[in-house]
Amino acid sequence: MLAGDVKGVAASGKKGLMEIIAATHAGMSTDEFAKIASDWIANAKHPKTGKPYTKMVYQPMLELIDYLKANDFDVYIVSGGGIEFMRPWTEKVYGIPPQNVVGSSIRTKFEEKDGTPVIMRLVEIDFIDDKEGKPLGINSHIGKRPIAAFGNSDGDFQMLQWTTAGGGRRFGLLVHHDDAEREYAYDRNSHIGQLARGLDEGPKLGWTIVSMKNDWSRVYPGND
């Protein structure tokens, strides 16, 4: 990856990517890692737009979170991303506190370092919160089946399946990244965020497919 072999990394898939993450994000305490994540998110800018990543969140997602909270829903982020990478900033950016974040994780170990207890991050994958992993992560962290679930790739397929198969009224939604002008356009052939099965089977399962291009009046907060 350091040699610029992005294609090789992409070809190794999510699992290869997780192995890289384990190797680069391990060997330190959880407190040290939280500081690195906080510092990074406070300073990093997207190479294409030049905006801070915290400003590249989706305006309709922020509005949806607010709407659900205003109607007494508990709202969780269930991401393929590292749970300890996201937790230091999801509250500020999304209004989602650490305990409402579900994500991928590496194994940890409790140790005493110079008499002080620390939790160390090990070079070993614990859980991949993607595809079949998402309903399992939800079951482990929340212990309840969601009433509504929202996604944007086939990594969310099983989460929506699990959600909408529950009794009573359920809601499943997939955002289709089809807006090359304001964001990106990709689906079936993308290495990251592939969306194919969702487009094919989602509508038959009663899920709503949202076109970013046609249905979103605004993509990012502020003026597009």
Added chain:
Amino acid sequence: MLAGDVKGVAASGKKGLMEIIAATHAGMSTDEFAKIASDWIANAKHPKTGKPYTKMVYQPMLELIDYLKANDFDVYIVSGGGIEFMRPWTEKVYGIPPQNVVGSSIRTKFEEKDGTPVIMRLVEIDFIDDKEGKPLGINSHIGKRPIAAFGNSDGDFQMLQWTTAGGGRRFGLLVHHDDAEREYAYDRNSHIGQLARGLDEGPKLGWTIVSMKNDWSRVYPGND
């Protein structure tokens, strides 16, 4: 265990017990298991007191939970018990919802059964929420270091250590089961719920040791 070898089971320790739990509580879906746990807790009675287990919770613990909630604390149960065993009844009995329960777990697997998505419980231990496991379970599920922690055995030692080592004001408390008349008296030599290191080192770490016999005016809800 079926042959009555309780001593053998006790000698195998928490790990042996967890292996028995995995063998008897696996091979079914999470929904099926939740039903078994709900049915059991609704009907089972303690062999010594004849009371339902739901009435054998500690009155001071209920009062503490209410007091903390009234002061805007989020309250969690962090138990060595099985997370999916506890979740179906902790809300009714303790007012603690499923997402605020941390416990031991077995591995699960997402499957489609006759077209319906299910989460199956596998015969494999995933996580033991005891001793060093407790701070790790807290870190995984809550993602924040507690301000206060309450326990009653050396299985809680590291949780209190992790809690009280945090910055700012922290609180650690251990309940000493020393009331043979109203409950049980045990500590250093007990196979289950051993409390030795906590009694020796807790006070030096600033923890409060509570005597069930001397400090609790009431043990169970209702009249003792």
